[in-house]
Amino acid sequence: MDPEKHKMFLKLLLEHQPKIYAYILSLVPSYADADDIFQNVSEVIWRRFDQYQPGTKFLSWALRCAHFEILNFRKKRYKSRQVIFDNETFEQMLPVANDEVEKVDDRRDALEDCLKKLGRIGREIIRMRYNQGLRPKQISSHLGYTVANVYKVISRIHDKLLACIERTLRSKGYRNG
Amino acid sequence: MHVLSGLCDLKVTGMDDQTRNQIAELLFLALENEITQEQIQTLNSLIKNKPDLIRYAIHYLQINSTLKFSHTVAGMKSADISKIKDSNSLTDIFAQMAEYEKVAPEVEISKEEPKPELIQRVVYPPREKRGLNKFTLFVLLNTAAVILFFVLLNFAPPKAGVKVATLTDSLNAKWADLEGQMANGTPIVTGNKTLLLREGYAELLFDNQTKVTIEGPAEFQILTEDQIKLNYGDLYAIVPREAIGFTIKTPSSQIIDLGTEFGIRADFQGDTALHVMKGKTVLIAGDKSNKVGIEVTGGIAKKVSSHSQTISDISHNDRLFVRQISSTDQLVWRGENAVDLADMIGGGNGFGTGRKGVGIDPASGKLVVQLSMSPRTQTISQYSPVSENPFLDGVFVPLGGDSPQVVTSAGDVFDQCPKTDGLYWVEITNNPITGFQGEPETTQLARLNGIEYGTDMHPAIMMHANTGITFDLEAIRSVIPSSTQIRRFTSSCGLSETLDGTALQKDASAEMWILIDGQPREKVHVDFADKSYAFVTVDINESDRFLTLISCSDWNAGDWTLYGDPVLELELND
Numbered sequence: 001m002d003p004e005k006h007k008m009f010l011k012l013l014l015e016h017q018p019k020i021y022a023y024i025l026s027l028v029p030s031y032a033d034a035d036d037i038f039q040n041v042s043e044v045i046w047r048r049f050d051q052y053q054p055g056t057k058f059l060s061w062a063l064r065c066a067h068f069e070i071l072n073f074r075k076k077r078y079k080s081r082q083v084i085f086d087n088e089t090f091e092q093m094l095p096v097a098n099d100e101v102e103k104v105d106d107r108r109d110a111l112e113d114c115l116k117k118l119g120r121i122g123r124e125i126i127r128m129r130y131n132q133g134l135r136p137k138q139i140s141s142h143l144g145y146t147v148a149n150v151y152k153v154i155s156r157i158h159d160k161l162l163a164c165i166e167r168t169l170r171s172k173g174y175r176n177g
Numbered sequence: 178m179h180v181l182s183g184l185c186d187l188k189v190t191g192m193d194d195q196t197r198n199q200i201a202e203l204l205f206l207a208l209e210n211e212i213t214q215e216q217i218q219t220l221n222s223l224i225k226n227k228p229d230l231i232r233y234a235i236h237y238l239q240i241n242s243t244l245k246f247s248h249t250v251a252g253m254k255s256a257d258i259s260k261i262k263d264s265n266s267l268t269d270i271f272a273q274m275a276e277y278e279k280v281a282p283e284v285e286i287s288k289e290e291p292k293p294e295l296i297q298r299v300v301y302p303p304r305e306k307r308g309l310n311k312f313t314l315f316v317l318l319n320t321a322a323v324i325l326f327f328v329l330l331n332f333a334p335p336k337a338g339v340k341v342a343t344l345t346d347s348l349n350a351k352w353a354d355l356e357g358q359m360a361n362g363t364p365i366v367t368g369n370k371t372l373l374l375r376e377g378y379a380e381l382l383f384d385n386q387t388k389v390t391i392e393g394p395a396e397f398q399i400l401t402e403d404q405i406k407l408n409y410g411d412l413y414a415i416v417p418r419e420a421i422g423f424t425i426k427t428p429s430s431q432i433i434d435l436g437t438e439f440g441i442r443a444d445f446q447g448d449t450a451l452h453v454m455k456g457k458t459v460l461i462a463g464d465k466s467n468k469v470g471i472e473v474t475g476g477i478a479k480k481v482s483s484h485s486q487t488i489s490d491i492s493h494n495d496r497l498f499v500r501q502i503s504s505t506d507q508l509v510w511r512g513e514n515a516v517d518l519a520d521m522i523g524g525g526n527g528f529g530t531g532r533k534g535v536g537i538d539p540a541s542g543k544l545v546v547q548l549s550m551s552p553r554t555q556t557i558s559q560y561s562p563v564s565e566n567p568f569l570d571g572v573f574v575p576l577g578g579d580s581p582q583v584v585t586s587a588g589d590v591f592d593q594c595p596k597t598d599g600l601y602w603v604e605i606t607n608n609p610i611t612g613f614q615g616e617p618e619t620t621q622l623a624r625l626n627g628i629e630y631g632t633d634m635h636p637a638i639m640m641h642a643n644t645g646i647t648f649d650l651e652a653i654r655s656v657i658p659s660s661t662q663i664r665r666f667t668s669s670c671g672l673s674e675t676l677d678g679t680a681l682q683k684d685a686s687a688e689m690w691i692l693i694d695g696q697p698r699e700k701v702h703v704d705f706a707d708k709s710y711a712f713v714t715v716d717i718n719e720s721d722r723f724l725t726l727i728s729c730s731d732w733n734a735g736d737w738t739l740y741g742d743p744v745l746e747l748e749l750n751d
Contacts, residue, residue: 022242026235029207034242084207084217089225096228096235107236108243115249127253130244136209151211155201162233162240 009049012058013042019104020062026097027070029084037073041066063101106172107165114164122157129154196223200230204237337368341402342383348502348509350377350393361504371398374410378502378509385420389413392499400426413440413498415660416456429483431461437475440498447483452493454500454512455749462488506656515744516653516663519607519636521568526656527745533631536604537563539572539644545604555599555643558582568656570649574601575729585647585723589695595688597643597729605646607631609639611675611737623673623739625710630741637741642687642730647723653745661747663717666691666724669741671703671710685735691715692725705735717745 020041025034044065045052052061074090077083085093118126128134128142136150145153203220206212212220224230244250342365352359353373365381374393381389385403395410405412406426416423416434423434428447432439437456443449451460453473461470462481471488473479478493501510506526516527524544525531536545540553542561558580563569570586578596583589609631612620622631623639630637640646650663657663670689685705691698691713701711717724724745728738 018243018246021245022239025208025242026238029204029238030210031208032210081214081217084212084220086221086225089221089231092225092228092231093235096232100232100235100239104239104243107239108246111240111243111247112249115247123253126244126250130247130250131253136211151202151205151209155205156198158205158237158240159197159201162236165240166236 005049008054009046009052013045013062016059016062018108019059019101020066022104023063023097023101024066024070026100027085027090027093028073033073037066037069040069044069063098103169106169110165110168111161113168114161117164118157118161122160125150125154125157196230197233200224200234201237204234205241208238208241337366339367339402340364340384341367341399342381342389344379345382346380346502346504348378348504348507350379351375365399367399367401369398371396371408378499380502383420383423385423386417387420387423388415390499390502407441407443409443409445411440411442411498413500414438415500427481429462429486430481433459433461435459435472438500439473440500442497449481449483450478450491451480452478452495452497454495460488462486501658501660503656508656508658510658514661514747516657516747517636518648518740518743518745519638521566521648521653522605522607522638524566527568527653531607534606534608536606536608537566537569537572537646538604539574539601539646542572548604548606548608548610550603552600552602555601560584560586562586567652568649570647570652570723572605572647573645574599575643575645575727577729582645584645584692584695584725584727586649587694587722589692589723591690591692591695591697591725591727593697594727595729595731597731599643601641601643603639603641605644606639607636609637609673609737609739609741611639611673621675623737623741624675625669625671625673625739625741626708627674628669628741630739635742637739638726638743639737639739640689640726640728642728642736642738645725645727645729647725649722650717650724650745651722657747660750662719662750663745664748665717665746666715666743667713667746668743669710669712670701671708671738671741672705673737673739674705674708675737683735685730685737687728687730687736687738689738689740690725690727690729692723692727693717693721694723695725703738 021034021038024037024041025031028034028037041062045062052058074083078087083090115123115126125139125143128139129136134142136154137147139145139154140147140150143150200220200223203212203216203223206216207220224234344359344361344363344365346361347359350359351374353375355372359379374391374395374397376393378393379391381391383389383402387403389405390413391397392411395412396408397410397412398406398408400406403420403422404424404426408428412425414423414425414434415438416436418436421434421436425432425441427441427443427449429443430449430451432441432451435457437458438454439456439458440452440454441449442452451458451473453475455475457475458473459470460473460479460481461468463469463486469486469488471479476493478491480489480491481487482489496511496513498511499509500512502508507530508526508528510528513528517525517529518527520527520529520531522537523531523533523535534546534548536548537543538545540555540559540561542563544563544565555574555576558573558576560571560573560583562571573582573584575582575591575594575597576599577594582591582594584591609623610620611623622629623637624630628635638646654663672685672687683705687703689701689703689711691700693715698715699713701713703709703711715724726740726743728736730736
């Protein structure tokens with residue numbers, strides 16, 4: 001593969017990485033597993049990038065690869081009960097995940113505004129989790145909360161951010177967020 | 178319930194707060210790999226066949242993904258939260274958070290913007306351009322392979338206890354706290370364990386075929402199947418194409434391979450020196466918020482200062498690092514591109530391990546440590562193997578004439594061998610002294626073209642007429658670094674300019690021959706009177722088996738012929 005095509009590949013991958021990862025995580029709700037699947041997807045796309053036609057939709061192609069990697073993942077893990085969504089739930093989530101992936105950028109912009117509205121404690125907890133990479137157990141040690149309460153607090157922060165995003169998008173005229 | 182400041186609760190049709198909170202908590206537990214089977218069943222039963230809740234779950238998971246890429250989060254600074262009191266009650270926590278942040282009670286959805294006093298005024302870093310932060314923009318300026326492996330590396334969490342390499346060889350190695358545990362063949366696993374090589378050399382072969390040679394003292398950790406952390410010491414890596422992205426981390430830098438060979442020295446002060454021998458690497462210095470990365474190609478060397486985190490140019494040294502070791506052959510190869518045949522006369526491997534001052538009797542093939550320097554005559558043409566040295570096939574006193582002169586153990590005959598008187602004076606030696614025993618005033622190191630031989634800088638093989646020696650190229654090929662091949666033989670050759678105190682020397686002359694598999698490739702006639710000498714080059718093919726050097730004279734007197742700097746030049750394989 002020539003150097004120019006290398007550069008193109010990486011530019012496209014970096015540009016669409018948030019959407020690809022969001023798609024994976026929305027169907028495989030585990031950071032560790034989503035990380036592995038994203039890496040596999042990156043490698044598959046890398047190997048097959050000679051087949052990519054510039055000007056065509058990279059994201060669609062990448063999401064197709066992600067879709068198959070997710071199916072492979074579920075196939076390997078299902079029998080050992082290591083998947084979160086059962087088959088019926090997964091089938092119902094698939095079309096929604098496909099629809100919502102296009103709106104990731106808008107939701108992301110809305111999130112940046114909503115994060116600014118978080119209070120100091122909320123920001124610090126988000127910073128610890130997503131900037132420092134601390135796990136809930138470590139956050140619990142830092143803050144003196146029980147681990148159970150850290151989970152509750154963080155999930156509530158998520159919920160509130162989500163509500164803020166929905167409101168922001170509604171105010172901009174989006175339906176169903 | 179009190180809400181977090183500035184955020185408004187949103188009522189969604191068909192979903193109450195309790196259900197939403199429950200789904201959120203279960204999903205967060207799943208994300209963190211802390212969810213139980215019972216909780217998984219609960220989660221599925223909560224959302225299945227409920228489109229709004231399915232959509233909520235998707236949005237919730239997407240927000241978690243988005244937080245990972247958020248520029249705002251990336252730019253957050255640590256805050257003082259020392260006023261938070263311990264509490265096991267969530268209500269208390271929210272109450273404290275509300276009190277700390279001075280928020281208003283819950284508000285309904287409103288088309289109006291929230292009142293300013295409800296919003297915490299905080300100064301944030303300027304908003305980054307959407308899509309690419311500063312670091313990502315920077316790496317986009319570098320090659321594609323670099324970025325790819327940055328991306329992949331970020332998503333490859335290290336797992337401890339996984340076997341990723343094997344200790345394939347070590348030489349004079351002394352390990353701290355691992356006495357008896359580091360035999361050849363020992364599997365090397367990932368993890369936090371620091372390996373300390375106090376002295377000696379170790380070679381690791383990774384499962385991805387990357388070869389790493391480490392020279393002690395060195396301290397390192399194997400992080401993943403393609404990442405090593407070098408705290409200090411010297412490390413040389415040969416990375417095949419399929420292992421591109423192999424990374425070495427040091428206290429002050431990170432080196433990512435793009436298909437190459439390179440050496441890294443991490444010193445005790447934390448500075449790092451990178452010398453790239455072949456191919457390309459990316460050298461990254463700086464801390465999290467201020468990284469600098471540059472591409473470094475073959476023949477270039479750079480240094481990273483741990484103090485200033487800056488990258489500077491340094492002189493490239495292609496002999497600094499041990500690239501290959503062999504405990505069997507006692508080989509420590511630093512990239513030397515020549516095999517010293519004088520070293521092999523002394524029983525060495527061609528890289529400086531031999532003894533000086535020894536010789537081989539051309540009539541018997543025996544190793545001699547005390548040179549005799551006395552006239553002896555060989556009357557029968559014979560070829561004597563040198564059994565004590567695997568690289569020397571055999572020796573002989575060339576007689577020529579009617580006697581077929583065998584010059585290799587394979588029976589190759591040198592049919593152009595000139596007729597000689599069979600007289601020889603001194604053993605074939607790597608101590609090129611001219612003169613005679615008992616006459617110290619005339620004993621001195623040989624000289625050709627003004628250069629004194631027999632020193633570390635200029636080794637030589639003294640072959641006073643009439644002598645011949647054959648080197649086994651096949652045996653030599655088995656011990657030279659596997660990444661190299663023998664390309665040619667080169668040497669200066671001639672009669673030493675030094676006086677031996679005899680009157681006859683002024684008339685000395687000789688013929689010096691170089692053969693490959695018994696066939697002549699070079700012939701040089703030398704005379705003492707005109708101080709003639711020559712520099713010879715003989716190309717060697719992969720199929721060539723024997724190299725023979727001969728010195729002969731039809732009137733043997735004062736013929737102190739020598740081969741100066743006799744080497745087999747190596748070239749790296751493609």
